[in-house]
Amino acid sequence: xxxxxxxxxxxxxxxxxxxxxxxxxxxxxxxxxxxxxxxxxxxxxxxxxxxxxxxxxxxxxxxxxxxxxxxxxxxxxxxxxxxxxxxxxxxxxxxxxxxxxxxxxxxxxxxxxxxxxxxxxxxxxxxxxxxxxxxxxxxxxxxxxxxxxxxxxxxxxxxxxxxxxxxxxxxxxxxxxxxxxxxxxxxxxxxxxxxxxxxxxxxxxxxxxxxxxxxxxxxxxxxxxxxxxxxxxxxxxxxxxxxxxxxxxxxxxxxxxxxxxxxxxxxxxxxxxxxxxxxxxxxxxxxxxxxxxxxxxxxxxxxxxxxxxxxxxxxxxxxxxxxxxxxxxxxxxxxxxxxxxxxxxxxxxxxxxxxxxxxxxxxxxxxxxxxxxxxxxxxxxxxxxxxxxxxxxxxxxxxxxxxxxxxxxxxxxxxxxxxxxxxxxxxxxxxxxxxxxxxxxxxxxxxxxxxxxxxxxxxxxxxxxxxxxxxxxxxxxxxxxxxxxxxxxxxxxxxxxxxxxxxxxxxxxxxx
Numbered sequence: 351x352x353x354x355x356x357x358x359x360x361x362x363x364x365x366x367x368x369x370x371x372x373x374x375x376x377x378x379x380x381x382x383x384x385x386x387x388x389x390x391x392x393x394x395x396x397x398x399x400x401x402x403x404x405x406x407x408x409x410x411x412x413x414x415x416x417x418x419x420x421x422x423x424x425x426x427x428x429x430x431x432x433x434x435x436x437x438x439x440x441x442x443x444x445x446x447x448x449x450x451x452x453x454x455x456x457x458x459x460x461x462x463x464x465x466x467x468x469x470x471x472x473x474x475x476x477x478x479x480x481x482x483x484x485x486x487x488x489x490x491x492x493x494x495x496x497x498x499x500x501x502x503x504x505x506x507x508x509x510x511x512x513x514x515x516x517x518x519x520x521x522x523x524x525x526x527x528x529x530x531x532x533x534x535x536x537x538x539x540x541x542x543x544x545x546x547x548x549x550x551x552x553x554x555x556x557x558x559x560x561x562x563x564x565x566x567x568x569x570x571x572x573x574x575x576x577x578x579x580x581x582x583x584x585x586x587x588x589x590x591x592x593x594x595x596x597x598x599x600x601x602x603x604x605x606x607x608x609x610x611x612x613x614x615x616x617x618x619x620x621x622x623x624x625x626x627x628x629x630x631x632x633x634x635x636x637x638x639x640x641x642x643x644x645x646x647x648x649x650x651x652x653x654x655x656x657x658x659x660x661x662x663x664x665x666x667x668x669x670x671x672x673x674x675x676x677x678x679x680x681x682x683x684x685x686x687x688x689x690x691x692x693x694x695x696x697x698x699x700x701x702x703x704x705x706x707x708x709x710x711x712x713x714x715x716x717x718x719x720x721x722x723x724x725x726x727x728x729x730x731x732x733x734x735x736x737x738x739x740x741x742x743x744x745x746x747x748x749x750x751x752x753x754x755x756x757x758x759x760x761x762x763x764x765x766x767x768x769x770x771x772x773x774x775x776x777x778x779x780x781x782x783x784x785x786x787x788x789x790x791x792x793x794x795x796x797x798x799x800x801x802x803x804x805x806x807x808x809x810x811x812x813x814x815x816x817x818x819x820x821x822x823x824x825x826x827x828x829x830x831x832x833x834x835x836x837x838x839x840x841x842x843x844x845x846x847x848x849x850x851x852x853x854x855x856x857x858x859x860x861x862x
Contacts, residue, residue, distance in 0.1 A: 352442065352448065353372055353373065353374050353442060354372070354373040354374075354437070354438035354439060354440065354441025354442035354443075354448055354451065355370065355371065355372050355373075355438060355441070355448065355451070355452050356370075356371050356434045356437055356438050356441070356451040356452060356454065356455070356456055357369065357370060357371065357434065357452075357454075357455040357456065357479075357484070358371055358430065358431045358433075358434040358455060358456055358457060359430070359455065359457065359475040359476075359478050359479055360424055360425070360426045360427070361427075361428075361471050361474060361475060361478070361606065361640065362425075362641070362686055362687075362688050363641060363643075363681070363688035363689045363690050364474050364599070364602055364603070364606065364643075364689070364690060364691070365474075365478065365688075365689065366474055366475050366477070366478025366479070367421075367424055367478070368455070368478065368479065368482045368484075369386075369419050369420065369421075369424065369426060369431070370419070370420040370421075371417065371418075371419060371431065371434045371435055371438045371456075372417065372418045372420065372438065373415060373416070373417045373418075373435070373438035373439040373441065373442040374415070374416045374417075374418075374442055375411060375413050375414070375415060375439075375442045375443060376413065376414045376416065377413065377414070378413070378414040379414065380412045380413060380414065381414045381415070382396035382397075382399070382400055382414075382415045382417075383396075383414070383415070383416045383417070384396050384417050384419075384435075385416070385417070385418050385419070385422070386417075386418050386419025386420060386422045386426065387419070387422060387423065387424065387425055387426055388419065388426050388431075389425070389426065389427045389428070389639050389640075390639070391427065391428055391429050391639065392426055392427065392428060392429065392431055394429075395429065395431060395432050395435055395460075396415075396417075396435075398429070398432055398459075398460045398461075398462065399432060399435050399436045399439065399460060401462040402432070402436060402460040402461065402462060402463070402464040402511050403436055403439070403440070403464070403511060405462060405463050405464045406463075406464030406510060406511045406512040406515075407512060407522060407525075408440060408445055408511065408512060408515050408520060408522055410439055410440070410443060411443050415439050415442070417435050417438065417439065419431070425685055425686055427639050427640035428459075428469065428470075428471075428639070428640050429459035429460075429467075429469065430457050430458065430459060430469045430471070430475065432458060432459050432460040433456040433457065433458035433459075433460065433466060433488065433490075433511070433514060434455075434456035434457075436460060436511055436514075437451045437456060437511075437514060437515070437518060438451065440515055440520065441518075445515065445520055446515050446518040446519055446520040447518055447519035450518040450519055451518050453486060454484075454486045454487065454488050454506070454518075455479045455484045455486070455487045455488070456487075456488045456514075457469065457472060457475055457476070457487065457488070457489050457490075457493070457497075458488070458489055458490040458493070458508075459490075460511060461530070464510045464511045464512060465509060465510045465511075465527060465528075465529070465530050466490035466491070466492075466508060466509060466510060466511070466514075466529075466530065467490060467492070467530050468490050468492030468493045468530065468531070468532050469490070469493065470605065470606060470607070470608040471605055471606040471640075472489060472493040472496050472497050472605060473496050473497070473499060473500065473598075473601055473602045473605035473606075473611060474602040474605060474606055476489070476497045476500045476503060476505070477500050477598070477602065479503065480500050480501075480502060480503045484503070485502075485503065485504055486503070486504045486506060487503055487504070487505055487506065488505075488506040488507075488508060488514060488517070489505060489506070489507060489508075490507070490508065490509070490529070490530065491507045491508065491509045491529035491530070491531065492529065492530055492531045492532045493507075493532075494507035495611075495612065495613035496605060496611045496612070496613070498613070499598070499601065499611070499613070499614070499615055500598075509527050509528075509529035509530075510527050510529075512524075512525060512527075513527070532610065533610070542587050542763065543580070543583050543584045543587060543763075544584070544587070544762055544763045545558075545584050545587065545588065545760075545761055545762055545763040545766050546760040546761065546762045546763070547580070547584075548577060548580055548581065548584070548760075549746060549751060549760070550746030550747070550751060551576075551577055551581070551743065551744075551746065553741075554570075554577065554581055554741060554743050555581070555761060557739055557741045557856055558581050558584070558585055558588065559588065559761075559766055559769065559770065559839065560739065560832060560835050560836055560839065560856065561585065561695065561697075561738075561739055562585060562588035562589055562766070562767075562770045563769070563770045563773035563774060563777075563789075563835050563838060563839050564738075564773075564777070564788060564789040564790050564831060564832065564834070564835030564838075565695060565788040565789070565790035565791065566695070566738035566739050566789075566790050566828075566831065566832060566835065567674065567695060567696040567697070567698075567736065567737045567738050567739070567790075568582075568585075568695070568696070568697045568698070568737065568738070568739045568740075568741065569659075569697075569698045569699075569700070569729075569734065569737045569739070569740040569741070570582070570697070570698070570699045570700070570741055570742075570743050571699075571700055571701075571702055571726075571740070571741070571742050571743065572699075572701070572702070572709075572742055572743030572744060572745075573701060573702065573706050573707055573708075573709070573710040573713065573744075573745060574701060574706045575745055576743040576744055576745045577743060577745075577746075578657070578699035578743055579655075579657060579699065581697075581743070582623075582653070582655045582657070582697040582699060583621070583655070584763060585653050585695065585697060586618065586619045586620075586621045586652055586653050587763040587766075587767065588763060588766050588767050588770050589619045589652070589653075589767070589770065590767065590770065590771050590774065591617040591618065592616070592617050592618065592619060592651055594615075596651045597615040597616060597617055598615060599650065599651065599691060600615075600616065600619075600620055600648075600650065600651055600652070601615050601616065603643050603647055603648050603650065603690070603691070604648065606642065606643055607642055607643055607648060608642075609648075619651055619652035619653065620648060620649055620650070620651065620652035620653070621649070621652055621653050621655065622645040622646070622648050622649040622652070622653070622654050622655065622694075623654075623655040623656075623657065624645040624656070626656070626657070626658050626659075626661035626662045628645065628662070628666060629666065630663075630665060630666045630669045631644065632644050632645065633645050633646055633666055633669060633670070634646050634647070634669050634670070634673065634679050634681065635647050635679060635681050635688070635690055636681055641681050641683070641686075641688040643679075643690045644679075646670060646673060646679060646692060646694060647679050647690035647691060647692060649694040649695075650690075650691040650692060650693050650694050651691075651693060651694070652694060652695070653694065653695045653697055654694045654695070654696050654697070655697045655698075655699070656696070656697070656698045656699070657699050658699065658700065658701070659698040659699060659700045659729060660700050660701075660725055660726060660728040660729055664728060664730060667728075667729065667730065667733055668730055668732075668733060670696065670733065671732055671733055671736065673692030673694075674692075674696060674733075674736045675736065676692070677691070677692050677693040677791075678690070678691065678692050679691070679692040696737070698729070698737070700726065700729065701725075702715075702722065702725075702726065703715055703717040703721065703722040703725050703726075704717050704721060704722075704725050705717050708722055709742070709744075710744070710745060711744060711745070711747075712745060712747075735822055735824050735825055736824070736828075738790065738828045738831060738832050738856075738857065739832065739856045739857065740856070740857055740858070741856060769839060772841075773835065773838035773839045774787070774788065774838075776838040776841070777789050777834070777835070777838050780838075784796070789831045789832075789834045789835045789838070790831055790835075792831060792834075793827070794823075794824075794826070794827025794828075794830065794831075797827060797830045797831065797834070798827070798830070802834075804830075804844070804845060804850075807847065808845065808846060808847050808850060809830075809850055810847070811847065811850060811851055811854060812826060812829055812830075812850050812854060815854060815858075820858070821854075821857070821858075825857065828857065829850070829853045829854050829857055830845075830850075830853075832853035832856055832857065833845040833849045833850045833852070833853035835853075836849045836852055836853055837849050
């Protein structure tokens with residue numbers, strides 16, 4: 351008997367580190383010792399493994415079994431190491447071929463009856479294995495479809511420890527067993543909200559079109575019933591399909607969150623709308639043990655919608671300030687730092703006051719002035735300063751409704767998406783040779799530099815707003831970004847004074 355050796359993956363955020371699993375049998379009283387910085391769930395693997403092996407008909411010797419997880423200093427979480435630990439112990443007992451398990455990376459949780467249970471995060475784990483050079487991965491049957499989404503990796507689905515041992519050369523008789531599968535995917539709603547359903551809010555529709563074309567964040571202020579939620583829910587329909595890398599990243603985040611992925615990558619941008627009672631951990635990520643992505647991370651390459659934004663705790667909203675600036679969500683723990691992508695479009699909606707009627711043309715506000723100021727003041731200045739488009743939305747009138755119902759064609763999501771794709775293509779062509787593809791990602795120093803500097807006559811209105819304190823330097827740069835997006839939508843080469851004025855209006859509309 352020698353040492354059994356195989357491999358598994360430890361996830362930290364979306365990044366996976368390959369872990370070597372070594373098992374050794376030695377003389378002494380029967381025991382199962384697991385070393386290598388396991389957490390509580392992983393520490394219980396010794397009981398699951400011994401029971402699963404016994405009930406599978408391939409029991410372990412009644413000797414001292416020592417299992418080491420290397421590198422020892424790397425924190426390891428969860429039950430996905432069970433299969434690798436069991437096979438390493440069987441290889442040490444000469445029950446399976448040691449050279450076979452050494453070529454394969456194993457993922458899966460064992461039940462006491464020996465069946466393999468699906469685990470969360472299988473997609474980023476298999477992706478990490480592929481990047482580490484592994485060509486073959488063994489996973490539970492319930493994870494097989496998801497694991498197969500990673501190109502260039504041979505996936506071996508097994509339903510039980512006995513099947514895994516037989517595949518690795520164990521001399522056991524095959525037995526029929528019912529695999530444990532994930533719950534079926536919910537039936538998707540084929541109806542996608544259409545932009546044509548919005549009537550009487552042409553300026554707001556145009557603002558959302560600009561937001562989609564440039565990847566800009568949006569703040570919508572207006573009374574109840576003005577259509578803020580309708581506008582936000584239609585923004586994903588204006589965005590282009592995800593490319594292969596973005597689709598894989600979005601699906602990996604869903605997998606790590608325990609959400610169903612299915613057998614194909616989704617090509618449409620995600621839409622996340624957490625309730626205003628959400629905590630900071632549920633919004634940006636966290637949790638004990640394995641760090642999970644929050645709603646902001648799951649909204650990467652899509653839209654994060656915060657309805658009734660002033661009702662969110664200030665600490666929760668301010669947790670978004672760093673991701674909005676850097677595009678990365680970093681969650682720090684005492685012994686590790688997890689990173690998640692944070693390139694989402696933030697859409698915040700708010701009433702102008704507690705009663706919601708301030709500024710409405712058809713209602714009267716009953717809130718005292720200090721109450722109105724305190725309500726909107728829950729949104730911190732530094733957070734609002736990071737929002738490119740700040741637009742006031744009004745309720746439509748009966749006259750607008752009649753005009754909208756006269757049968758004249760309205761802009762549909764399909765037509766709007768075509769305009770967005772065309773505008774993004776112009777921006778990508780202009781930014782060729784730079785690290786950026788969207789106007790919202792371009793730093794202000796580049797926009798004000800020789801590559802894109804505008805004349806003083808073009809930016810005169812913007813310069814005066816900066817001198818009078820109407821906008822900050824960050825706001826100045828964000829107006830320039832929006833102006834370039836408006837230019838791309840119009841099909842022009844460079845922003846004009848009118849484009850600058852329109853971009854400044856889209857940022858200052860909440861003060862009107």
